[in-house]
Amino acid sequence: MWILVPVAFAGKLLNVFRQQLSSMWWTLVPLFFWLKATFWLAGPHRRQQKQQGKESKDEKQEAKEDLPTTPTSVNYHFTRQCNYKCGFCFHTAKTSFVLPLEEAKRGLLLLKDAGMEKINFSGGEPFLHDRGEYLGKLVKFCKVELQLPSVSIVSNGSLIRERWFKNYGEYLDILAISCDSFDEQVNVLIGRGQGKKNHVENLQKLRKWCRDYRVAFKINSVINRFNVEEDMNEQIRALNPVRWKVFQCLIIEGENSGPDALREAERFVISDEEFEGFLDRHKEVSCLVPESNQKMKDSYLILDEYMRFLNCRNGRKDPSKSILDVGVEAAIKFSGFDERMFLKRGGKYVWSKADLKLDW
Ligand code: SF4
Numbered sequence: 217m218w219i220l221v222p223v224a225f226a227g228k229l230l231n232v233f234r235q236q237l238s239s240m241w242w243t244l245v246p247l248f249f250w251l252k253a254t255f256w257l258a259g260p261h262r263r264q265q266k267q268q269g270k271e272s273k274d275e276k277q278e279a280k281e282d283l284p285t286t287p288t289s290v291n292y293h294f295t296r297q298c299n300y301k302c303g304f305c306f307h308t309a310k311t312s313f314v315l316p317l318e319e320a321k322r323g324l325l326l327l328k329d330a331g332m333e334k335i336n337f338s339g340g341e342p343f344l345h346d347r348g349e350y351l352g353k354l355v356k357f358c359k360v361e362l363q364l365p366s367v368s369i370v371s372n373g374s375l376i377r378e379r380w381f382k383n384y385g386e387y388l389d390i391l392a393i394s395c396d397s398f399d400e401q402v403n404v405l406i407g408r409g410q411g412k413k414n415h416v417e418n419l420q421k422l423r424k425w426c427r428d429y430r431v432a433f434k435i436n437s438v439i440n441r442f443n444v445e446e447d448m449n450e451q452i453r454a455l456n457p458v459r460w461k462v463f464q465c466l467i468i469e470g471e472n473s474g475p476d477a478l479r480e481a482e483r484f485v486i487s488d489e490e491f492e493g494f495l496d497r498h499k500e501v502s503c504l505v506p507e508s509n510q511k512m513k514d515s516y517l518i519l520d521e522y523m524r525f526l527n528c529r530n531g532r533k534d535p536s537k538s539i540l541d542v543g544v545e546a547a548i549k550f551s552g553f554d555e556r557m558f559l560k561r562g563g564k565y566v567w568s569k570a571d572l573k574l575d576w
Pocket residue numbers: 298299300301302304305306307308339340341372394
């Protein structure tokens with residue numbers, strides 16, 4: 217008898233517990249259906265939102281790609297004529313055409329209106345035409361009339377006179393001189409030799425004039441078969457340029473390679489490893505800016521003597537229509553210019569001498 221009492225009590229407890237569970241279950245059932253319905257409805261909505269987000273991202277990307285390329289930094293090779301005969305030259309004397317000064321100014325104004333901030337005058341040799349007067353007038357026009365933040369020149373330096381600095385130096389931000397070797401024999405082998413004139417001595421004279429007339433001084437070197445083993449540390453430090461651009465020798469079909477080219481640059485070409493070796497030897501030079509073939513490719517906006525953009529995507533220079541005929545926006549679409557690579561290679565830098573804060 218005394219055993220039956222707790223058993224009956226436990227049975228009662230179990231019964232109560234079962235009733236509670238059953239009433240809880242009936243409370244949970246509608247909650248379960250409500251949750252299921254909510255998520256089932258919300259699922260497609262969320263998927264739709266996600267899809268819309270993706271589409272708007274794609275649209276934004278497309279819109280970005282549709283945006284006209286800004287010609288922030290332009291290289292205007294207004295002449296192809298040169299007094300040197302560098303064996304690897306990749307802008308050769310295929311024509312002797314130079315635009316009339318007023319037409320060139322008109323084109324530069326179009327570029328400024330399209331967003332140009334920096335112009336670099338190059339060639340050929342830009343000081344050859346009209347003894348540098350044509351170039352001087354364009355430099356002055358770009359600084360005074362167009363108020364461009366940066367005006368620069370790339371030259372082999374052999375034809376520059378002090379008078380030019382007196383007349384135009386104040387309007388020029390940067391003068392880049394090409395120098396591939398400090399050994400005169402190597403310069404002769406490359407084709408930069410000029411009879412009795414010493415390219416290296418000339419470079420030192422130009423360095424001094426840049427200091428005297430407050431023009432930032434830069435050096436450009438093309439690393440090739442004949443200078444790849446050279447150690448230039450000492451000479452570059454002594455010249456103390458603001459930038460030392462070091463290019464890997466580049467093959468361009470129709471310019472320095474192929475049946476219709478004026479040069480055969482194949483014997484100058486070096487491998488990527490050899491180029492790396494040169495850079496490694498000069499890694500302590502803080503102003504060194506390396507440019508491998510990969511970096512150079514498509515990261516320059518190049519205008520030729522007719523003011524046509526040159527597209528180098530296919531390893532040769534295919535011209536667009538002239539900006540003077542179709543405007544900048546239409547012509548630049550055919551430039552093959554890769555803005556991302558331009559930024560990646562450091563194409564945008566402190567390029568105005570007012571901002572360089574140089575200790576002249
Ligand atoms: S100095 Fe420049 S433009 Fe003249 S031949 Fe040499 S690489 Fe070509």
